[in-house]
Amino acid sequence: HLSKRLAQVAEFVPQGARMADIGSDHAYLPAALVLAGKIPMAVAGEVAAGPYQNMENEIRANGLTGQIVPRLANGLAAIKPADHIDTVVIAGMGGTLIADILDQGQDQLAGVKRLILQPNVGEFRLRAWLLAHRYQIMAERLVKEDDHIYEIIVAEPSLVPFSYSDYELMFGPLLLEKKGPVFTEKWQDYLHRQAGVLDQISGAKQPPRDKIKQLQGRMRLVKEALN
Ligand code: SAM
Incomplete structure (x- = not known):
């Protein structure tokens, strides 16, 4: 089985x-x-x-x-x-x-x-x-x-x-052609996790700007795909 x-x-x-x-x-x-x-x-x-x-x-x-x-x-x-x-x-x-x-x-x-x-x-x-x-x-x-x-x-x-x-x-x-509920769940989970990472690194003493930009860019792509 x-x-x-x-x-x-x-x-x-x-x-x-x-x-x-x-x-x-x-x-x-x-x-x-x-x-x-x-x-x-x-x-x-x-x-x-x-x-x-x-x-x-x-x-x-x-x-x-x-x-x-x-x-x-x-x-x-x-x-x-x-x-x-x-x-x-x-x-x-x-x-x-x-x-x-x-x-x-x-x-x-x-x-x-x-x-x-x-x-x-x-x-x-x-x-x-x-x-x-x-x-x-x-x-x-x-x-x-x-x-x-x-x-x-x-x-x-x-x-x-x-x-x-x-x-x-x-x-x-x-997957982009079909999307569907599991696709949405996968990428919403991803967004949720990345938001946590973003929070964490943004709160650092010297926030890593490049990394923050990269992360924000990727999150924008995910939001676009979820639309
Ligand atoms: N393929 C099965 C599945 O999907 O349920 C087992 C997956 S198991 C998590 C990953 C297996 O890949 C391990 O047993 C590991 O020893 C083997 N593995 C990792 N690298 C490998 C390689 N270069 N060549 C052959 N086997 C490898």
């Missing part, structure tokens, strides 16, 4: 995909997808020994040995050419780390047709990486679970020219 967040990630995995789940921890996502018969196999990558052990246990407990291949590796180094991976999932990390993993693994991305990414923070940086490397955003979702709002970004390599403004990189080009 997947969390609401991972269930939404799973929905974006194409039927029959050859998937690599990078930073898989318990391998819950690949296990659920293979058990459901949606995908035939998966590579589950982990950089840390504890989570790698969790994956091995989960794979064995579900009788998925051979169908889910656990690999102890940094980022996309978990993927080998013979795997013929076409779908890569990286979920539950910061957007900057996800962008770094993609950046360092560009060789392994050669045959990959879809990236399904779930940054916990730092979405701007991640979208900027996608734009710079010509991955077009095909879908975006906000998922609210246990008082957290998670962002999911689906991207595919594009041969046609496209671009995103800084405004779109910040809020998500497709």
Whole structure:
């Protein structure tokens, strides 16, 4: 049984995909997808020994040995050419780390047709990486679970020219088209937090003017997006 967040990630995995789940921890996502018969196999990558052990246990407990291949590796180094991976999932990390993993693994991305990414923070940086490397955003979702709002970004390599403004990189080009209650909640929370930061730094003995200006500028953008 997947969390609401991972269930939404799973929905974006194409039927029959050859998937690599990078930073898989318990391998819950690949296990659920293979058990459901949606995908035939998966590579589950982990950089840390504890989570790698969790994956091995989960794979064995579900009788998925051979169908889910656990690999102890940094980022996309978990993927080998013979795997013929076409779908890569990286979920539950910061957007900057996800962008770094993609950046360092560009060789392994050669045959990959879809990236399904779930940054916990730092979405701007991640979208900027996608734009710079010509991955077009095909879908975006906000998922609210246990008082957290998670962002999911689906991207595919594009041969046609496209671009995103800084405004779109910040809020998500497709999320901006739909907005909706969770979008409003996410950015109202953000405004609330930033207002607190602004209060704090404005009250300092020597208020940092540049930082205050930058913060005010960003808050103005958010208010605009919420209109
Ligand atoms: N993907 C799962 C999910 O979304 O529920 C687990 C997320 S867990 C919070 C993040 C996992 O990423 C950790 O187990 C961590 O060890 C792993 N990780 C962090 N950096 C990594 C890297 N460079 N390569 C592979 N795994 C990494």
